[in-house]
Amino acid sequence: MRANRPILSILLWTLLSLVTLFPIYWLFVISVKPAVELFTTPSVLLETVYWKNYVKVLGDDTLRRYMFNSIIISTGNAVLVTVLAFMACYALSRFDLPGKENIFFWTITNRMAPAAVFLLPFFLLFTQVFVIGEWKLYDTRTGMILLYCTFNLPFAIWTLRPTIDAIPKELDEAATVDGATTWQVIREVIFPLARPGLAVTLILTWVFAWNEFLLAATLTSFNARTITTGLSEYVTTTGTEWGTMASIAIITLIPALLIFSVVQRHIVAGLTFGAVKE
Amino acid sequence: MRSNRVGWLLLAPTIAILGIFGIVPFLYVLYVALHQWNPFGANPYMVYNGANNFRRLVFDNEFLTSIAFTLKFAFFAVLSEVILGYFLAQLFMREFPGRGLFRTIHTLPLIVAPIVVGSVWRLMMTPSIGIIPYLLKSWFGYDLNIGRDATMAFALTVIMDIWHWTPLVTLTLLAALVSLPKEPFEQAQIDGANRWQIFWHVTLPMIRPAILATVFIRLMDALRTVDEVWMLTGGGPGAATRYLGLHIWKIVFPKTDYGYGSATSVIVLYLTLVMCWLLYVALVARRGQKRAS
Numbered sequence: 001m002r003a004n005r006p007i008l009s010i011l012l013w014t015l016l017s018l019v020t021l022f023p024i025y026w027l028f029v030i031s032v033k034p035a036v037e038l039f040t041t042p043s044v045l046l047e048t049v050y051w052k053n054y055v056k057v058l059g060d061d062t063l064r065r066y067m068f069n070s071i072i073i074s075t076g077n078a079v080l081v082t083v084l085a086f087m088a089c090y091a092l093s094r095f096d097l098p099g100k101e102n103i104f105f106w107t108i109t110n111r112m113a114p115a116a117v118f119l120l121p122f123f124l125l126f127t128q129v130f131v132i133g134e135w136k137l138y139d140t141r142t143g144m145i146l147l148y149c150t151f152n153l154p155f156a157i158w159t160l161r162p163t164i165d166a167i168p169k170e171l172d173e174a175a176t177v178d179g180a181t182t183w184q185v186i187r188e189v190i191f192p193l194a195r196p197g198l199a200v201t202l203i204l205t206w207v208f209a210w211n212e213f214l215l216a217a218t219l220t221s222f223n224a225r226t227i228t229t230g231l232s233e234y235v236t237t238t239g240t241e242w243g244t245m246a247s248i249a250i251i252t253l254i255p256a257l258l259i260f261s262v263v264q265r266h267i268v269a270g271l272t273f274g275a276v277k278e
Numbered sequence: 279m280r281s282n283r284v285g286w287l288l289l290a291p292t293i294a295i296l297g298i299f300g301i302v303p304f305l306y307v308l309y310v311a312l313h314q315w316n317p318f319g320a321n322p323y324m325v326y327n328g329a330n331n332f333r334r335l336v337f338d339n340e341f342l343t344s345i346a347f348t349l350k351f352a353f354f355a356v357l358s359e360v361i362l363g364y365f366l367a368q369l370f371m372r373e374f375p376g377r378g379l380f381r382t383i384h385t386l387p388l389i390v391a392p393i394v395v396g397s398v399w400r401l402m403m404t405p406s407i408g409i410i411p412y413l414l415k416s417w418f419g420y421d422l423n424i425g426r427d428a429t430m431a432f433a434l435t436v437i438m439d440i441w442h443w444t445p446l447v448t449l450t451l452l453a454a455l456v457s458l459p460k461e462p463f464e465q466a467q468i469d470g471a472n473r474w475q476i477f478w479h480v481t482l483p484m485i486r487p488a489i490l491a492t493v494f495i496r497l498m499d500a501l502r503t504v505d506e507v508w509m510l511t512g513g514g515p516g517a518a519t520r521y522l523g524l525h526i527w528k529i530v531f532p533k534t535d536y537g538y539g540s541a542t543s544v545i546v547l548y549l550t551l552v553m554c555w556l557l558y559v560a561l562v563a564r565r566g567q568k569r570a571s
Binding site: 005006009010012013016017019020021023024026027030038039040042043044084085087088090091092094095096097103105106107108109110111112113114115116117118120121122124125146147149150153154155157158159161162163165166182193194196197199200203204207210211213214228231232235240242245246249252253256257260261264267 | 304306376491
């Protein structure tokens, strides 16, 4: 029974991977077809490969700028959010703050708002409230990094809280008795044990920021415009340049994949270290 | 006992950021909701009209239908994602060659932007040019037409959501499973518990908080889905996939009826809040009591 399990797992995962990969494969197929061929009878396999879309996209300075913005904004936001959420969850889990469960629930309500209507107050905040002389929060990377906290911070707090709660309190009490400061407890006791949870939070907030579209489309124009928004410029009502859009989409998978493979290792680190030793 | 001041200090940045970018815009939307305001209409100024927008909502058939469809969508999508995601996370806990590769493949859908997911699924599913209707037709003689068949359009939005978001559930549950202590499992095995008993009495109670957190996140995201469904079906056929996020979008953008759109948003926000609060009280607060006693 135990001996043939790996084979079963591999078989099952291969099947699942086919389902998972098919739409992405199809995205690739679209990216290497000239526009006219898209609307002929479809076939699963590729007969000819047409690279012009990629040549066009890679040679475009604007798109490279958008890509750079996306990387800065997503990374900045994910790191900021993960650090803040880690601090907040530690406070919620370990301190006896009055009304803390209400604060905890309030954080999540920030993710519930339907986006369409909230674009207007965000726009007003960015163009009329946060203005210092010539400088506006509108169309800046800082602005987007802060704004993405509204949906990512609640998410991060909610995914991290169970992880921090599950770390036995005796561990940090013991450390405190030994004379460790709060900072040392966080760094030496909580952080190593919370690592798988922190890694997942970092990955997922990064992804949410990377994929965000509505807010970036409204609150940036050129300087801080992200690649997802740049890509959607090819989706118009008069006719979408599917090939161009698809090739940008494929290219945006590369940095995301790199981040994933780096951060995912920390989830696995949890697997090999085993669990909390009590 | 450590002083609470440190605790408040650790929470302060979170409260500050969410206060500025969360509460202030909400108050603004609440204010607009009490007005008749269409900046591109015959009268472009805000006119105070009390609760009229809300009164109109109660009898708005489109809105009520949209609520029903959205709840149906969220229920099927989230339930399938959590069950499937848990199952896959458990599979990843086993050692087998190629695990890293499969994990990477499994997380790929997450890094595709919703607007791209919607576009690709649409190109795959559109009758006469899409690969899926073509294959279904030539292999099984089945006619898939999401432009006409409301049930299939609904089912496809659910399937697309499952394809896109199950990896999120798998990852969060995997992280929870990884950090569980080993002793209870070893103890249960010594006591001769079978797999089902271990799941029910050992694993489930320990990862319940993580499952709940994930359900909350997925539930509220499913309730405000816009980009993907917009690209795949555009809300159609008819109003079969016109979920709340899209519904509000259509009030605010083509019609620029800001007053009414704001009122709708306030109600949707309120409904989401009440639903999550009830779930939270029923399931999470119990955990708190247990710990306190």
